[in-house]
Every structure is written in C-alpha cells, then in structure tokens.
Amino acid sequence: MQMEVSGDAVAQIVQSIFTTMLDLEVSPADVPWLAGGDRLTSSVYFEGDWNGAVSLECSRRQACYFAGKFLSMDPPEEVDDDVRDVLGELANIIGGNIKSVIAKDVRLSMPSVIDGSNYELRICGSERADKSAFHSAEGPFWVTIAGKDRAAGKSVP
Amino acid sequence: MDILIVDDSRTMRIILQRAIRQAGYRGLTVEEAENGVQALERLHGKQPKLILSDWNMPEMSGLDLLREVRAVQNDVPFGFVTSEVSAEMKELAMRSGANFMLSKPFTPDDIQDALAPILN
Numbered sequence: 001m002q003m004e005v006s007g008d009a010v011a012q013i014v015q016s017i018f019t020t021m022l023d024l025e026v027s028p029a030d031v032p033w034l035a036g037g038d039r040l041t042s043s044v045y046f047e048g049d050w051n052g053a054v055s056l057e058c059s060r061r062q063a064c065y066f067a068g069k070f071l072s073m074d075p076p077e078e079v080d081d082d083v084r085d086v087l088g089e090l091a092n093i094i095g096g097n098i099k100s101v102i103a104k105d106v107r108l109s110m111p112s113v114i115d116g117s118n119y120e121l122r123i124c125g126s127e128r129a130d131k132s133a134f135h136s137a138e139g140p141f142w143v144t145i146a147g148k149d150r151a152a153g154k155s156v157p
Numbered sequence: 158m159d160i161l162i163v164d165d166s167r168t169m170r171i172i173l174q175r176a177i178r179q180a181g182y183r184g185l186t187v188e189e190a191e192n193g194v195q196a197l198e199r200l201h202g203k204q205p206k207l208i209l210s211d212w213n214m215p216e217m218s219g220l221d222l223l224r225e226v227r228a229v230q231n232d233v234p235f236g237f238v239t240s241e242v243s244a245e246m247k248e249l250a251m252r253s254g255a256n257f258m259l260s261k262p263f264t265p266d267d268i269q270d271a272l273a274p275i276l277n
Binding site: 016021067070071072082085088089094095096100108110 | 169172175239240241243260261262264
C-alpha cells in the first residue's frame, strides 16, 4: 500500500487545483514558515490505515484573494463565511486528492477552518509534518501534510 | 426542478451552478440542498432530470442519499462530484446506481462531458 506523498506530488496536486478551480498560477517557493500573525488554516483529517491531516495556511488577505478567484468576483474586504467556506473547500479538494495517493482504507473528515492569530496547530499522534510553501500573486501560502501510518507506527513520508 | 445540487459547501454549489451554465446548459431550474437529508426533502413530489451530489457530507452522505433514492425505485440520473475518487469508491457508486463520478478539481468541459449523455 502506497503511504508516501512526495513533495513533487503535493506540488502537482496543489498547482492543478489552483489552476483549474481558481484560474490562478501558483508555484512551489522556498519561503520559511513564519509562525504568528493573523492567518487562516483550513484542514481535513484522515482516519484509518493512515492517520493525519492536510492543512492549508495563508494570510487573511490571501484567503480573501482565493475566495474572490474561486467565486470569480472581487475579493471580499474581510474574512466572512464565504471566505472560510472556500478555504475549507480547497483543503477538502487537496485532501481528497492526497488521499488518492496515500492509502486505500482512509476516511476523510469534513473540513475545519481556524481563523485567528498567534496559534499553532498540532495534529495529535503525528510524528512528522511536511510543510510545502507556494507562491501566488498575493504572496506565500503553505500546505502541510502530517500523519502516521497506524499499522506500522511509521510517520509520513 | 431540472437539477438538484447537493453539497455542504455553499461556495461549491455556486461553482457547480456556474460550471453548468458555462457548459452550455442555461435556463435550467436548479435547486440546492446542503446534505442528503435536505435533498430527500427537496425531492418530495419532484423528479429532477439530474442529481449532482458531493460524497462526504454531514447528516447524510451522498452514497446514503443515492441508496435512499434507489430504494424507492427512483431512477433519476445521479452523479457524484467529489474531491476523493478511488477505483473502489467508483465501483461502489456505480454498483449503488450512480451514473457517473466526477472528481474535483473539474473544468466546465468535464461537466459538459458528464452531463451531455443525460441532458442532451
């Protein structure tokens, strides 16, 4: 059973989703993760042969920009329910596509969105988190895959 | 009602409606539901030409909705639009009576290819 998700696979999935659903070119970037600050994090969680989560993290401005592109309208000026819904849906689509390459018997949760400042998201039981940075016209954002193979007690990748 | 869209994401329901129009299907009456339970309520006494449903939803999943619909001998065309598509899920969907399974992300062309055999 394939449990590994390479950085190239993550990049390909993220780029395909943003190009197709948002008509937005994004590219892998070498941008260090900066904790703190106002931002949003949307996540979906996996349970089964592989336990973990996929998270999408970005600034509030970036989230509004994504919502505008997703809905083909001017970006909302403030984070609202539609912005959170779009960010959750993006995590859901990324997670669904990641799921197709990690394991057969894995259930995907509903997406959740954290909207706040100076927080840190930790996935219980995860031994490793692989964070990939991307760049769009509105700056960087990050996609994180954290998890552990339940049967083997092995972390990902 | 011509099409019933079932998805817990409001913005995804908007995107699907837009994709249907972009695929050339204009003037159709589209109704929405947030989950399978709400979809069954919308279907009461109505027979749409097509149901487009997400797979993973609260209250009642898309697969359970499909099973409920088929359990009352309703043969309305039913398609899944979902972020997670595996061979096993596709087989389960088809065995349960689905007409097609479309994965997210999708383009208007993907929607057109899926809907054409049913709506044309």
